[in-house]
Amino acid sequence: MEGDIVQMGAYIGAGLACTGMGGAAVGVGHVVGNFLLGALRNPSAAAGQTATMFIGIAFAEALGIFSFLVALLLMFAV
Amino acid sequence: MAAEEHSEGLAFHPMDQFIVRPLGGGDELSFFTVSNAALWMAITVLAATLLFVLGTRGRAIVPTRIQSVAELAYGFIHKMVEDIAGKDALKFFPYVFTLFLFILFSNVLGLLPMAFTPTSHIAVTAVLAMAVFLTVTIVGFYVNGLKFLGLFWVSSAPLVLRPILALIEVISYFVRPVSHSIRLAGNMMAGHAVIKVFAAFTPLILISAVGVAVTPLSIIAITAMYGLEVLVAFIQAYVFTILTCVYLKDALHPGH
Numbered sequence: 565m566e567g568d569i570v571q572m573g574a575y576i577g578a579g580l581a582c583t584g585m586g587g588a589a590v591g592v593g594h595v596v597g598n599f600l601l602g603a604l605r606n607p608s609a610a611a612g613q614t615a616t617m618f619i620g621i622a623f624a625e626a627l628g629i630f631s632f633l634v635a636l637l638l639m640f641a642v
Numbered sequence: 643m644a645a646e647e648h649s650e651g652l653a654f655h656p657m658d659q660f661i662v663r664p665l666g667g668g669d670e671l672s673f674f675t676v677s678n679a680a681l682w683m684a685i686t687v688l689a690a691t692l693l694f695v696l697g698t699r700g701r702a703i704v705p706t707r708i709q710s711v712a713e714l715a716y717g718f719i720h721k722m723v724e725d726i727a728g729k730d731a732l733k734f735f736p737y738v739f740t741l742f743l744f745i746l747f748s749n750v751l752g753l754l755p756m757a758f759t760p761t762s763h764i765a766v767t768a769v770l771a772m773a774v775f776l777t778v779t780i781v782g783f784y785v786n787g788l789k790f791l792g793l794f795w796v797s798s799a800p801l802v803l804r805p806i807l808a809l810i811e812v813i814s815y816f817v818r819p820v821s822h823s824i825r826l827a828g829n830m831m832a833g834h835a836v837i838k839v840f841a842a843f844t845p846l847i848l849i850s851a852v853g854v855a856v857t858p859l860s861i862i863a864i865t866a867m868y869g870l871e872v873l874v875a876f877i878q879a880y881v882f883t884i885l886t887c888v889y890l891k892d893a894l895h896p897g898h
Contacts, residue, residue, distance in 0.1 A: 615726060619888060622881045626821035632828050633820070 574638045581635040588628020595620040656838035660762055660831065679766070682758045686748040715743070719883065726887040731894055737777070738890075741770065742883040749830060749875035753868070761878075762830040764823060771823035774886050782893035793896040822885060829878050833871045840864045 599617045603610035664675045671677060697712025705713060719739045723731055745761055752759025760766045782790040794811040796804060843860040847853030 615722070615884060618877075618881055618884055622825065622885055625825060626817075629821055629824050629828055633824055 570642070574642045578635040578638040581631045581638065584631025584634075585628050588625055588631070591624030591627070592621050595624055654838075654842055656835045656842060659758070659834060659838060662763075678758045679760050679763065682751065683748065683760045683766075686744060686751055686760065689751060690743040690747045722884060723887055723890075726884065727890040728894060731887070731890050734777075734781075734890055738883055738886055741774070741886060742879055745770070745826065745882050746876065746879035749879055750872070752830065752834070753871055753875060759830050759834060761826055762834060764827045767823040767827045768819070770826075770882075771819040774822065774889060775819040778889045778893045781890070782896065785894055786896055790893070790896050793892060818889065822882070826878050826882055829874055833867070833874055837864055837867050837871065840867065 595617060599610075599613070599620075603613075662671065662677045662679045663669060664671060664677050665681060666676075693708065693715075694712050697709045700706055700709055702709065716739070719742050720732075720735060723735050723738055727734070748759060748761045751757055752762065782793070786792075794808045794815070796807045796811065799807050840860040840863045844857050844864075845853075846860075847857040
């Protein structure tokens with residue numbers, strides 16, 4: 565019985581951890597949106613900055629990955 | 643857990659594709675068992691080697707198709723290392739290029755039907771990321787000595803803020819291998835699992851009337867997801883390599 569409740573809590577927690585992906589989605593969208601905004605104003609400078617954009621995406625995405633990590637830990641390690 | 647938790651509606655479990663199995667049948671895995679993971683890693687290495695052996699054989703002035711692919715890949719990564727990590731990082735170019743090719747080929751080959759994707763396993767990507775982390779740390783201390791610790795001491799910030807910033811910098815430094823490895827594995831695993839979830843819905847037309855609507859929709863969804871996955875396979879290899887370059891830059895020029 566107690567184990568069932570713990571498992572239920574772990575599953576609910578894993579589901580809740582997925583809301584963190586929404587934050588990562590907002591972050592990635594913000595980075596790319598602002599890049600595009602700048603790129604359309606000054607297209608000649610855009611090509612040199614795509615690498616910076618991908619680094620920014622990777623850092624924004626990393627925090628979404630941590631929510632995925634929490635979900636994985638709750639599913640398999642708790 | 644995957645084996646006994648098949649739900650009623652799905653024809654197979656979407657996570658079944660990630661199970662590591664011995665090639666000879668059975669399910670006992672020891673340290674030296676040749677598994678499907680080992681097989682696909684070998685195919686990956688073989689394919690990457692083949693591309694460059696065949697690509698550099700002719701060395702024509704007007705390149706053949708395979709030679710121009712090899713040249714494009716080489717030039718792309720060479721320019722990335724030079725632009726991001728600086729000219730003196732070019733001694734690490736062979737390492738970075740090897741990482742890129744291994745990840746790219748295993749991502750792309752994993753998209754073949756019935757294939758296994760080695761990079762969808764954290765065990766594989768964690769080794770790659772730890773190797774990068776250790777390389778960067780050792781190189782940082784070797785090149786800069788104790789000045790490498792200046793990476794954590796942000797000298798451009800006000801003095802009051804510096805200890806707090808140092809703490810944040812130390813944490814973010816040690817979190818690098820975690821995010822570096824899980825980003826790749828998570829992206830690969832999630833994309834493949836989504837494709838398999840839709841694939842499991844397709845045979846619904848044989849069972850019930852709802853299938854008339856669901857089956858065409860899921861076939862369209864698989865096609866669209868597959869297209870996205872081809873893009874993701876390339877972008878994740880690119881992101882892993884570019885982050886390696888950024889970390890190398892930190893190790894060689896630790897000033898902010």
